[in-house]
Amino acid sequence: MVKEANLLFERMKSSGLCVHNSYSYNCLLEVISKVGDVSLMEYRLHEMKILGLPIDKHALTPVLQCYCNAGNFEKALMIFNEMNEKGWTDQHVLNILVLSYSKAGKVDAAFELIEWMERNLKLNMDQKLFCVLIHGFSRESRLDKALQLYYKMQKLGYMPDISIYDVLIGGLCKNKEIEKALILYTHMQQLGILPDARIVSKLLASVPNERVMIQLLEYRWKSLAEEERNALFFSVLTVFVNDGFIDKAYYLLKVSMAAGMDRDTQEDKIFFVDENLVASCFQTVIDGLCKFDKLDMALDLFYDMDRSGCKRNLLQFNDLIQCLSNGDRLDECFDLLNMMRKSEFQPTHFTFNSIFGCLCRRGDVAGALDMFREMRASGHEPWIKYYTLLVKKLCGQGKAIEARNFLADMTEEGFCPDMIAYSAVMDGFININELNQSLELFEEICKRGYSPDVVAYNIVIKGLCKAYRVNEAEEIFSKMLGKGLVPSVVTHNLLIDAWCKAGDIDRGVLCFSRMKEKNQEPNVITYTSLVDGLCNAGKPDDALKLWSDMERSGCYPNKIAYMALIHGLCKCNEPDVGVVYLQKMEERGILPDAYIFEDLIVAYESKSNIAMAQLISEKKVKCGIVS
Structure with missing residues (x-):
């Protein structure tokens, strides 16, 4: 509301109905100071001086605040010195400057001002300022200054609250100054301040050995009822897990279980006697151990739960099975699955699919089929991502036939594979030059009621184009349109490239026009295929025009596009134009392959321009390109 206040002030002044005095100006300055608008503040202060209004303590205090809020400490200090010379410095004025220094991270300057205040003005900070500064100094990792303030605070009789101990102990533990942290912990005991879980956790995470951990807990523990102890x-376990001290959490839980079974040890009686741990503690620590990939420790706790009287739950079984699966520990997955079946819990779709995922990642077809049968018997569905992964893995190894058989077996087991998996198999056949098998599979799934998507059609079109059966690819394209599918840029690129490679540039250009009519933006692959095709057809001028259209559309050529153009221009006996684009490549920091230099050299030699051929040869050597 500063703008509104300033506008109202100006209107009242202009109307002549009200003559502003020092009080009204001081009120406005106070409002301006809150947002740190230095220029407006200085303008109004200058007005006061012109009007001959007194600039007193009440005017300079908001001016000081304004400079501090704006981070202009040089001018703030000038105002402070002026106020001090006139005897206007009080606790409030000092607090403004000290707090501003602290917020800005100027710890030493703030501390020097505090010492000056105590030495020269005989003033002491109030409790609120102590708290703010201790927190501020701690945030800046200046624990030395924060501790000095803490002891000064105690000396003046102020009682630190738990937040002070939290920030100091946390900072000291972070700096590995454990002895100092323990001294503060002792102070808390002496003052009757009960540490909360955060403070206890910070200390426990920092102490060097387990015995000290238990001793630390003794004081806090014995004052609590059983429910509060739990x-x-x-809370301590949760903090350990969240802060990454997972080993500490594991140890505490293990000792707790041992104490629950053996109460003869004095050490156990101190902290753990009669403690009944709840399953949520195990869940928290086991989750943390899994997250940090400490599966052996997680399993150790899991198997020990019975000894502590805690029941396992379904989530724990599933989480551990998933983690074991991700770690390729299949035998242990099955061990837990068998244990699960013997317990009150039944495996869920998550349980089965976690193990199924491990089998698929291994490429274990027989194991995956066995899991299919188990899942079918339990009424669960396999996850698409896993059986598709297995199919892609097999196809990547050149085993497209085995992948197809796997999907057939899957169908026999009562599951209908997703189109994604079939597309992967069709692509696998094409990659091993078995186009006819890919086409057979395509026809088969269409007859079985599947509706191939654009990706599936693209795979078939790619295979046909690769085999130079472009007319058949066009037929598939027409069927695709008849199904109401919208061809992608990839679809058009496949056909354009195929027609260009087949030497039918007119059909390629027709595909390009058809693409533009459908408002599909060509990409650099589209333009590269056409540029190459036009040059091969002896139409370099058309290729260059298309290149200009590409750049105007915001589609920037890459290395392959540049090389296709230069190669084509050389074939068309236009090496001079090719060199222009070679220069553009260099300007963009793109280094062509060796054959581009060879093309240019051959083209110049064919034109009997030996000088340019030699120049290109030298450029090739200079670029460090070896044929």
Whole structure:
């Protein structure tokens, strides 16, 4: 509301109905100071001086605040010195400057001002300022200054609250100054301040050995009822897990279980006697161990749960099976699955699919089929991502036939494979030059009621184009349109490239026009195929015009596009134009392959321009390109 206040102030002044005095100006300055608008503040202060209004303590205090809020400490210090010379410095004025220094991270300057205040003005900070500064100094990792303030605070009789101990102990633990942190912990005991879970956790995470951990907990533990102990214990474990001290959490839980079974040890009686741990503690720590890939420790806790009287739950089984699966520990997955079946829990779709995923990643077709049968018997569906992964893995190894058989077996087991998996198999056949098998599979799934998507059609079109059966590819394209599918840029690129390679540039250009009519933006692959095709057809001028159209459309050529153009221009006996584009490549930091230099050299030699051929040869050597 500063703008509104300033506007109202100006209107009242202009109307002549009200004559502003020092009080009204001081009120406005106070409003301006809150947002740190230095220029407006200085303008109004200058007005006061012109009007001859007194610039007193009430005017300069908001001016000081304004400079501080704006981070202009040089001018703030000038105002402070002026106020001090006139005897206007009080606790409030000092607090403004000290707090501003602290917020800006100027810890030393703030501390020097505090010492000056105590030495020269005999003023002491109030409790609120102590708290703010201790927090501020701690954030800046200046624990030395924060501790000095803490002891000064105690000396003045102020009682630090738990937040002070939290920030100081946390900072000291972070700096590995454990002895100092333990001293503060002792102070808390002496003052009767009960540490919360955050403070306890920070200390426990920093102490060098387990015995000290237990001793630290003794004081806090014995003052709590059993329900409160459970809550504190769970909070400590949670903090450990969240802060990455997973080994500490594991140890505490293990010792707790040992104490629950053996109460003869004095050490156990201190902290753990009669403690009944809840399953949520195990869940928290086991989750953390899995997250940090400490599966052996997680399994150790899981198997020990019975000894502590805690029941396992379904989530724990599933989480561990998933983690074991991700770690390719299949035998242990099945061990847990068998244990699960013997318990009150039944495997879920998540359980089965976690193990199924491991089998698929291994490429274990027989194991995957066995899991299919188990899943079918339990009424669960396999996840698409896993059986598609297996299919792609087989096809990547050149085993497209085995992949097809796997999907056939899957169908026999009562599951209908997704179109994504069939597309992967069709692509696998094409990659091993078995186009006819790919086409047979395509026809088969269409007869079985599947509706191939654009990706599936693109795979078939790619295979036909690769085999130079472009007319058949066009027929598939027409069928695709008849099904109401919208061809992608990839679809058009495949056909354009195929027609260009087949030497039918007119059909390629026709495909390009058809693409533009459908408002599909050509990409650099589209233009590269056409440029290459036009040059091969002896139409370099058309190729260059298309190149200009490409750049105007915002589609920038890449290395392959440049090389296709230069290669084509050389074939058309236009090496001079080719050199222009070679220069453009160099300007963009793109280095062509060796054959481009060879093309240019041959083209110049064919034109008997030996000088240019020699120049290109030298450029090739200079670029460090070896044929």
